[in-house]
Amino acid sequence: MKPPRFQYHAPQSLDEALALLAELGEGAKPLAGGQSLIPMLNMRLARPGHLIDLNRIAELDYLAEHDGGLAIGAMTRQRAVERSPLVRDRCPLLAQAIRYVGHLPIRTRGTVGGSVAHADPAAELPGVLAALDGRITLRSRSGSRVLGPDAFFLGALATAAAPDELVTEIWIPTVPERTGQIWLEVARRHGDYALVGLGASLTLDQDGVIGEARLALIGVGPAPVRARRAEERLRGERPAASLFREAARLVSAEIQPEADVHATSEYRRRVAAVLTERALADATRQITGEEMA
Amino acid sequence: MSAEVGAGAAQRRAIRVTVNGVVYERTVEPRLLLSDFLRHELGLTGTHVGCEHGVCGACTVLVSGEPARSCLMLAVQADGLAIETVEGLAPDEERLHPLQRAFWDRHGLQCGFCTPGLLMVLKSFLAENPNPTEDEVREAISGNLCRCTGYQNIVAAALEAAWLLRETAAG
Numbered sequence: 389m390k391p392p393r394f395q396y397h398a399p400q401s402l403d404e405a406l407a408l409l410a411e412l413g414e415g416a417k418p419l420a421g422g423q424s425l426i427p428m429l430n431m432r433l434a435r436p437g438h439l440i441d442l443n444r445i446a447e448l449d450y451l452a453e454h455d456g457g458l459a460i461g462a463m464t465r466q467r468a469v470e471r472s473p474l475v476r477d478r479c480p481l482l483a484q485a486i487r488y489v490g491h492l493p494i495r496t497r498g499t500v501g502g503s504v505a506h507a508d509p510a511a512e513l514p515g516v517l518a519a520l521d522g523r524i525t526l527r528s529r530s531g532s533r534v535l536g537p538d539a540f541f542l543g544a545l546a547t548a549a550a551p552d553e554l555v556t557e558i559w560i561p562t563v564p565e566r567t568g569q570i571w572l573e574v575a576r577r578h579g580d581y582a583l584v585g586l587g588a589s590l591t592l593d594q595d596g597v598i599g600e601a602r603l604a605l606i607g608v609g610p611a612p613v614r615a616r617r618a619e620e621r622l623r624g625e626r627p628a629a630s631l632f633r634e635a636a637r638l639v640s641a642e643i644q645p646e647a648d649v650h651a652t653s654e655y656r657r658r659v660a661a662v663l664t665e666r667a668l669a670d671a672t673r674q675i676t677g678e679e680m681a
Numbered sequence: 682m683s684a685e686v687g688a689g690a691a692q693r694r695a696i697r698v699t700v701n702g703v704v705y706e707r708t709v710e711p712r713l714l715l716s717d718f719l720r721h722e723l724g725l726t727g728t729h730v731g732c733e734h735g736v737c738g739a740c741t742v743l744v745s746g747e748p749a750r751s752c753l754m755l756a757v758q759a760d761g762l763a764i765e766t767v768e769g770l771a772p773d774e775e776r777l778h779p780l781q782r783a784f785w786d787r788h789g790l791q792c793g794f795c796t797p798g799l800l801m802v803l804k805s806f807l808a809e810n811p812n813p814t815e816d817e818v819r820e821a822i823s824g825n826l827c828r829c830t831g832y833q834n835i836v837a838a839a840l841e842a843a844w845l846l847r848e849t850a851a852g
Contacts, residue, residue, distance in 0.1 A: 395692055396711030396757060426753040427734035430714070439711070443758055467747065491824025493738065493802060496747035497754065579823045 391429035398441045402448060402527070405440055406554065410529040412438045414551045419443070420463060420502030423494050448501070448556060451475070457522075457561040458482075462501020462554070470495060478562045480674075481519060481587050484571035485512040491579040501555040509544045510581040510607040512571070517541075517558060518612035519587035519604035525557040532556070541611040564600075567591040568671030572663045576650070582607040583651045584659040588667035590622070592675050598622050603635075603664065608645035608656055615639040618664065627676075632668040636661040696760040700725065701769030711757045716740045718756035719766060727767040727797050731826070738825035741798035742766050748802045767797035770804065779845035780804060780838075789838030791829035799825050799835060807843050811850070815840065 397416075399405040409416055417436035419425055420443075428434040442448065448463035451472055458478055460469065469475050469486045476483045489495055489503065489512050503513045504524060517524065518537040525534050526549055540548050549555060563569055573585040584607045591600040601622035603615040618638040625631050645656035695708045700723060707722050716733075719725045719742070731737035733752045740751040743765035751764075770778040777785065780800050790796045799822060806821040807813070813821070818839045819832070827835060 390714070390717070391712040391755075393691060393710070393712055396694065396755075398757070422753050422755075422758075423735060423750075426714075426755075429712075430733050430752065441755075441758065491738070492806070492821060493741050493748040493750055493824050494735065496744070497749045577823055578820055 391426070392432055392435045394429075394436055395438045396441065397438060398444050400444050402445055402554075402556065405442060405445060406527060406529045406552075408438075408440050409552045409554065412440070416440055416551075418505075418554055420505070421465065421498040422502075423490060423498040424502070424506045424508065442554075453478070453562075454559065457559050459557055459559050460500050462499060462504075462556050462558070464500045466490075466495035466498045466500060466503070467492070469500060479516075479520075479560050479569075480563055481569035481571055481589060482513075482516050482560055484569070485516050485585075485587060488512050488571070488573050488575075488579065488582065488585065494579075500558055504540075504558055505547060505549060505555045507541055507543075507545050507547045507611070508581075509610050510585070512573075512582070512585060512606065513558070514541055515585055515587050515604050515606040515612045516560065516571070518614055519589055519602050520560055521602075522561065523559040524555060525559070526550075526553040527556045528553040534559075537612065544610040546610075563589075564591055566593070566675050567600075568674030570667040570670045570674070572667050572670075574659050574663065581650075584608055584645070584656050584663060586660065586663040586667055588664070588671050590627075590668060590671040590675070592627070592672075596626060596676075598625050598627060601635075601668075603639060603667075605639070605643060605660055608643045608660060613643055615642050615664070617642050622668075627668070627672040629669070632665045635668060636664040639664045694757050694760075696757055698756070698759045698761075699763040701765055707756075709756050711755060713756045714752050715742070715754040715756050715759050715764070716751035718759070719751060719764070722756075725766050725768050729794055729797055731794065736826070737795070738798045738802070739795050741801045741825065743801055743805055746805065748805045765801070765804075767800055770800060778804075779849060780807075780842040783838040783842035783845060784835075787834050787838035787841055789830065789835045795825055795827040795829075799827070803839050803842065807839070807846055811843060811847055813840075813843060 415437035419439045419441045448461040450461040524540045569589045573582045587604045589602040593599040601619045605613045618635040640657040640661040645653045647653040719728045729739040731739035735750045735753045742751045
């Protein structure tokens with residue numbers, strides 16, 4: 389297995405990369421961390437005429453507080469996110485989820501933007517963006533636009549990015565007060581593709597009533613899925629084991645996972661329900677520091 | 682940085698890569714994988730090539746000190762960077778690196794195919810976490826497949842190496 393022949397470009401700046409994309413169009417493929425694209429080249433599932441290597445573009449490697457959240461440059465390595473005290477403090481869901489992205493030697497090369505642009509149905513970063521209503525910034529030579537996860541993730545390996553657009557940044561809101569965030573995942577081994585992954589964010593108001601509930605699942609559909617019926621059921625209620633069990637039932641009814649060689653659809657539904665119940669209980673404990681009734 | 686040949690011919694680039702402290706200058710096709718560059722261009726065949734799509738971990742090397750799959754990197758991407766391979770572990774021909782010694786003592790290998798990748802992952806992991814738990818070791822090597830040992834002796838070797846390295850550091 390060797391990659392097919394391609395013309396290689398290594399722009400030093402974002403402007404240079406965007407000009408190349410505009411010029412070369414559909415025949416060109418941006419190369420970020422390469423942890424998905426290079427296997428596809430090695431197996432010759434992808435045969436781009438031109439590769440635009442983004443790894444020399446230092447201006448896309450950053451992690452900064454911005455507009456009540458964290459702005460992360462597309463070429464920031466997943467390992468840098470994992471190591472960041474800022475991420476642990478401001479976005480516990482991302483801090484937990486990032487440890488499930490591939491294995492350690494994958495995360496050292498793999499980038500935030502690459503994972504988002506690749507849009508694998510079992511990828512964690514799209515799940516985090518979906519759970520928290522993050523934002524994705526796209527740039528082309530003619531301008532930029534910012535999309536929410538629903539508008540950006542269109543299906544398995546399919547996004548709203550046009551051939552001349554690059555994902556340049558993602559933004560994730562800072563965790564609100566009195567909020568518990570939990571990422572849970574079941575895979576054959578740690579680091580393997582998720583059979584089911586779940587991101588939960590639960591906010592309690594001063595009276596201990598659930599003000600906001602967010603649940604997003606990966607591995608159960610072509611794109612990350614928000615469990616909106618379960619979220620609605622949770623809002624305005626007090627945390628309780630019975631309530632969480634009911635939310636879990638709603639989640640498993642709401643999703644339509646496909647069967648594959650790794651798991652049946654029914655198994656994925658069950659796992660989704662179990663993870664929902666567990667995540668909601670853990671999130672509550674994160675806020676109150678105690679077990680609930 | 683680039684030395685390109687005209688249209689029709691395969692594109693080639695001049696690169697300069699430091700491997701185990703030695704600077705190498707070569708002109709390569711952009712599609713040459715770093716793993717093949719190490720093995721075929723430099724003759725450093727200690728880096729093994731297993732699956733060639735990032736799953737098995739046999740080809741893991743250190744890129745700027747961080748473990749990475751050399752089959753998922755192009756040689757041209759290593760231009761200007763420092764790479765460490767298993768050949769750079771032992772201080773000389775007589776002595777083994779503490780990791781290699783521990784793998785020997787604890788029978789952490791049988792056929793040895795996965796060993797170079799495991800050693801390189803563990804080198805960076807133990808530098809960052811000198812006193813790991815067994816679970817942490819298992820997570821650190823979860824991206825490296827071994828079909829002989831069942832991992833038990835690899836984990837034991839990693840823990841022994843951690844101890845050896847701590848002793849060395851403590852003098």
